[in-house]
Amino acid sequence: MPPLIIQKAVKLPRPSPDDRRPHDQRLRDALELGPVVIPLSILKRLPALLREEAPISCIIGHPGTACRLIDISARSYSVALDLGTTNLAALLFDNIAQQDVVTSTLENPQIAYGSDILTRMQSAMTGRRDEVYGALLNGINSLLASLCGFAGIEPGEIHALSVAGNTVMTHFFLGLDIGSIPIDPYVPVVGAPGFRAAAEFKLDINAEAIVYVFPNAGSYVGGDITAGILSSGMYRSGTISALLDVGTNAEVVIGNRDWMIVGAGAAGPALEEGICRIGKRAHTGIVYDVEMNNRGIVCRTFDQGPPEGICGSGMVSLIYELFKAGIIDKSGTLIDGERITTREGEKAFDLDCGGKNALVVTQSEIRNFMRSKAAMFTLLLVLTRSVGISFRDITTLYIAGALGMGIDPRKAIGIGMLPAWPAELVKPLGNSSLAGARMVLADSSLVDTVNAFTGVLTYKHMHDDPEFMKEYRGAVFIPHTNPEMLAV
16 A cells, blocks of 8 residues: 655765666666656756766656656655535645644635635636636645745645545636536536646646546536545445535435445535635534523533534524524524614524624524525435435445534434434545545555546436426425424
8 A cells, every 4th residue: 555655765876887777767767666767857956966876866756657767866745635616624644754734724715706616616707717716726736835835845845735625626626627517418528537737827836736526426516525435435334324415416326336426416506615604614613513591591611611613503593493483484584582682674583692792693694594504404315215215224424524514413413404413424524635636645546446446436417307396495494394304
């Protein structure tokens, strides 16, 4: 299980009348790694390196069958990159020590061209392509610069990049046209980008670095999901698991080591940071749980910090508590009361957590959440039916992203977002896209694993699926127009 990048020190014998091998062959023989691609930039340095008669520290990548010599350097790093629609996240990995160094996040600069992916696509397709694509590249390079600054390294010491993102974000990263993705029959330009040369991009890393891009499973199920499958380990299991990831789309994977099916449905942006006004990624001061009782409102925050926003699990909890307290009805409509205010012409609920700034949730944001929870449940329902299983056949539910961090399964079930599974069945994954990208850096054989399970991964298109639309309408209520549908 070799890592994606290895370091090997060799000392080359000088040429002689009895040893007339070319410099490149001399280096390949010393490395003892079989076929090794040596780029021109390294060949130009070889004569001087031989004259020094000192050990040569070779940085070698494993992008497939043939190894590639990337650099002559004593230090080597890689970066795992999650191309989130709202945020970019990156992890710096020390290839020599085989350990994580630092993780950093940055708001995706493409938000200037649309807070959701569809608006950005429209911007790119109507004359602003270079701006939209360039904003992503600038954001990635800013993130790389912050990693280098923290670790005190040079950009040229980054020798590999492992990238996971949804299908559209992957196309933005690759500079590919996205015009065929939102139009029937919804076909991307590339499904499995695989390994690319850093020279094909304008990235501030070593020019000879290797770039691995996770494959997508369909027009609306991308590399972030395949990286999540890898991170969860569900592809190894003999029992049936489900993986749930929610952003602008709700994406669900169901299966085991023998088969997997995946589907996506428009979830609305309710859980995505930057769209819900108080929506934030899980970190210090972000509300992950809400409780309402006769004494008032209790907001539980990560690290017990002062309330600054609310994450996905906090929204689940809030909606449950609002319904239980009779502040919203079954449709999610706010009912006039003492904490109901008006914001920009619409009703809103004042979530008084005792912070300096009141956290306010508007009626439209509650509606967005209702659509999100409906899409999540309906995806689970339709996918299980499509493969002839029931909710009781699923032994583990993995929840990716901030939604899984601190979620109370009882409340998720109470509002009809999840079937009535026991709480211990639910497992949070955190940023599974970034975790999967990082795993490939530490074990290059996992690329073959990803190729194997994506090769048998069935994609079920949901955007115009009649059964999805039929069942979705009943799920946009608390808990459901037919609560028996939630039974396990």
